[in-house]
Amino acid sequence: MAKKITGPQMILGNYLDDGRAVFFTRDGGWSADTSLAAYEEGEALDDLITEAGKSTANNLIVDIEVIGARVEGGSAYPAHIKHAIQAKGPTVRTDLGYQVATDWEAA
Amino acid sequence: MYAYDKFDRDMVDVRVSEFRDQVERRVKGELTEEEFRPIRLMNGLYLQLHAYMLRVAVPYGTMSADQMRRLAHVARKYDKGYGHFTTRQNIQFNWPKLSETPDILEELAEVEMHAIQTSGNCIRNVTSDQFAGATADEIADPRPYAELLRQWSSFHPEFSFLPRKFKFAITGADQDRAAVKWHDIGLIVRKNDAGEVGFEVLAGGGMGRTPVIAKTIREFLPEKDLLSYVEAMLRVYNEQGRRDNKYKARIKILIEAMGADEFARQTEAEWERVKDAHIDVPAEEVARIKAFFTPPPLEVLSIDAPALEDLSKENFVFAAWVKNNTNAHKVPGYVNVTISLKPHGGIPGDASSEQMDLVAALADEYSQSEIRVSHEQNLILPHVALRDLPAIWTDLDEAGLGTANVGLLTDMIVCPGLDYCALANARSIPIAQAITKRFDDMKRLQDIGPLKVKMSGCINSCGHHHAGHIGILGVDRKGQELYQILLGGSGAEDASKAGILGPGFDEHGIVDALEKVVAVYLGERLDGEEFLATYRRIGAQIFKEAIYDAA
Numbered sequence: 106m107a108k109k110i111t112g113p114q115m116i117l118g119n120y121l122d123d124g125r126a127v128f129f130t131r132d133g134g135w136s137a138d139t140s141l142a143a144y145e146e147g148e149a150l151d152d153l154i155t156e157a158g159k160s161t162a163n164n165l166i167v168d169i170e171v172i173g174a175r176v177e178g179g180s181a182y183p184a185h186i187k188h189a190i191q192a193k194g195p196t197v198r199t200d201l202g203y204q205v206a207t208d209w210e211a212a
Numbered sequence: 213m214y215a216y217d218k219f220d221r222d223m224v225d226v227r228v229s230e231f232r233d234q235v236e237r238r239v240k241g242e243l244t245e246e247e248f249r250p251i252r253l254m255n256g257l258y259l260q261l262h263a264y265m266l267r268v269a270v271p272y273g274t275m276s277a278d279q280m281r282r283l284a285h286v287a288r289k290y291d292k293g294y295g296h297f298t299t300r301q302n303i304q305f306n307w308p309k310l311s312e313t314p315d316i317l318e319e320l321a322e323v324e325m326h327a328i329q330t331s332g333n334c335i336r337n338v339t340s341d342q343f344a345g346a347t348a349d350e351i352a353d354p355r356p357y358a359e360l361l362r363q364w365s366s367f368h369p370e371f372s373f374l375p376r377k378f379k380f381a382i383t384g385a386d387q388d389r390a391a392v393k394w395h396d397i398g399l400i401v402r403k404n405d406a407g408e409v410g411f412e413v414l415a416g417g418g419m420g421r422t423p424v425i426a427k428t429i430r431e432f433l434p435e436k437d438l439l440s441y442v443e444a445m446l447r448v449y450n451e452q453g454r455r456d457n458k459y460k461a462r463i464k465i466l467i468e469a470m471g472a473d474e475f476a477r478q479t480e481a482e483w484e485r486v487k488d489a490h491i492d493v494p495a496e497e498v499a500r501i502k503a504f505f506t507p508p509p510l511e512v513l514s515i516d517a518p519a520l521e522d523l524s525k526e527n528f529v530f531a532a533w534v535k536n537n538t539n540a541h542k543v544p545g546y547v548n549v550t551i552s553l554k555p556h557g558g559i560p561g562d563a564s565s566e567q568m569d570l571v572a573a574l575a576d577e578y579s580q581s582e583i584r585v586s587h588e589q590n591l592i593l594p595h596v597a598l599r600d601l602p603a604i605w606t607d608l609d610e611a612g613l614g615t616a617n618v619g620l621l622t623d624m625i626v627c628p629g630l631d632y633c634a635l636a637n638a639r640s641i642p643i644a645q646a647i648t649k650r651f652d653d654m655k656r657l658q659d660i661g662p663l664k665v666k667m668s669g670c671i672n673s674c675g676h677h678h679a680g681h682i683g684i685l686g687v688d689r690k691g692q693e694l695y696q697i698l699l700g701g702s703g704a705e706d707a708s709k710a711g712i713l714g715p716g717f718d719e720h721g722i723v724d725a726l727e728k729v730v731a732v733y734l735g736e737r738l739d740g741e742e743f744l745a746t747y748r749r750i751g752a753q754i755f756k757e758a759i760y761d762a763a
Binding site (some may be wrong): 119121122123124125126161164167168184185186187190191194195196197198201202 | 238239240241245259260261262263264292307309310311559630631632636637639641642645688691692693
């Protein structure tokens with residue numbers, strides 16, 4: 106039986122060309138910056154998933170996944186360590202990944 | 213080493229061209245991701261946490277200096293300046309762009325390398341002894357047979373969609389350095405009473421969530437029958453292996469279910485049907501392949517090397533490196549040098565482009581332009597003259613490759629874990645780094661002696677934790693990374709399955725627990741007794757009490 110989804114969720118995907126992990130944003134785009142990410146719960150989440158799914162049809166994004174969000178100050182961040190690492194880059198190579206260009210300490 | 217003929221070259225070139233077309237169609241949207249995924253996987257291209265990952269085969273762990281230089285170039289031009297050597301003797305690039313992968317594969321094809329069948333439910337890269345053809349304890353060089361298996365299994369039409377992935381390992385030595393008993397099919401070169409060369413054939417080994425040690429299916433298979441016999445084994449598996457549940461689909465599950473004797477009986481029956489179907493290649497072809505692996509002409513040298521003796525006296529680390537990182541060659545005056553890719557505080561198995569270039573240059577100068585990759589994630593320079601060791605170590609040490617820890621506690625097999633892998637549940641690399649920092653004293657490591665620590669970030673066991681003298685398994689407990697400790701495994705000729713000691717620890721606790729296990733060993737060992745022997749003599753309970761009762 107599928108695990109019941111509870112709480113705020115965000116949409117994670119990968120760009121088709123470089124595989125970069127990105128989040129569906131509040132303005133309908135995709136960004137590695139999680140603070141721009143859209144998050145919803147309940148019935149509104151279904152609409153968000155549908156909207157994000159159009160990017161797979163548009164050949165922009167692959168492997169869309171609905172993940173748990175931790176909301177702070179109106180911004181969403183991945184709740185699980187796996188997705189937090191996915192968002193930032195390898196913890197053992199902090200010179201690589203999206204953490205390089207982002208002030209993740211503040212996140 | 214083997215050199216492509218026109219058939220090999222055409223086969224790889226055509227595949228590169230085909231994949232270029234497939235990638236272009238995917239980018240244009242003419243192929244969906246669902247259609248494209250199995251195609252990219254069969255070309256070694258995964259989608260991991262941060263980016264695509266390209267796994268390039270190093271057949272049976274043997275490569276040339278030119279090939280290593282090309283890997284360095286690929287890392288520099290298309291990736292982020294490094295690659296990761298794996299337990300299947302492959303190399304993985306962690307950041308390639310999809311649109312550039314055909315160019316990468318084209319550049320690799322120019323030096324006779326490819327990524328074919330490094331993923332998918334097919335026969336994967338055949339692994340072997342990293343010292344094959346260069347070790348004193350060998351019946352025969354296993355690489356010609358590994359090459360035969362590579363050619364036979366590449367694009368084998370019947371075995372391209374097996375129930376699950378399929379892994380061969382082969383060794384020609386009594387000392388098993390290829391973990392053959394942990395493979396779907398393991399082959400050990402043997403001689404029969406008449407002195408003829410053949411194989412002990414094992415099957416049904418594997419790690420993952422159901423660790424099983426392979427059983428002997430045939431005590432002695434004549435050399436000439438190798439391909440037809442393994443074809444028969446694969447046919448039995450392909451027909452009867454489960455396809456309804458991927459977790460029950462490996463050959464180990466089939467053999468556990470039907471019994472090794474019944475699997476052997478069915479294999480023999482199938483073999484009777486196929487053995488005369490011209491699957492085995494003519495003796496001339498075997499001889500042609502063997503000729504590629506003719507040992508290099510090495511002049512017998514004195515085992516006295518004054519410069520080596522002098523540097524050993526004045527530099528403890530060099531002396532330790534000579535002791536730990538070299539092993540006997542079949543020709544007097546030579547050794548095989550194992551270059552540790554486990555620098556303390558570093559990332560196990562990783563090498564930068566600059567390091568790869570250096571290893572290639574050293575191979576050209578000192579090891580007949582040959583390089584090996586071990587399943588323990590190290591690099592090897594075979595056929596090195598003893599007198600050259602000081603110069604080699606000096607160059608390696610300046611490049612951060614001089615760590616003298618081969619075979620010791622910090623020479624860990626470690627999977628990429630949750631830092632890179634989409635399947636992982638926990639990080640492995642930071643734990644390895646913490647362990648190497650805790651055990652950074654070379655004299656302490658020497659005192660502890662041979663000890664194989666192997667770590668996986670999930671139950672899939674890419675880090676071989678079941679086969680570690682000490683195994684560490686990362687798990688996810690409600691979003692928290694925890695690490696279980698296992699004891700008593702072996703990937704060698706005395707293969708055994710490690711047992712979980714008890715509840716897991718956090719990232720700090722696991723290092724403390726490991727240190728307590730080592731302390732118990734040091735307190736209990738008999739004179740000259742290595743860790744695994746002590747564990748087998750005294751059992752798990754005393755270790756369990758040491759790490760749990762005091763907590």
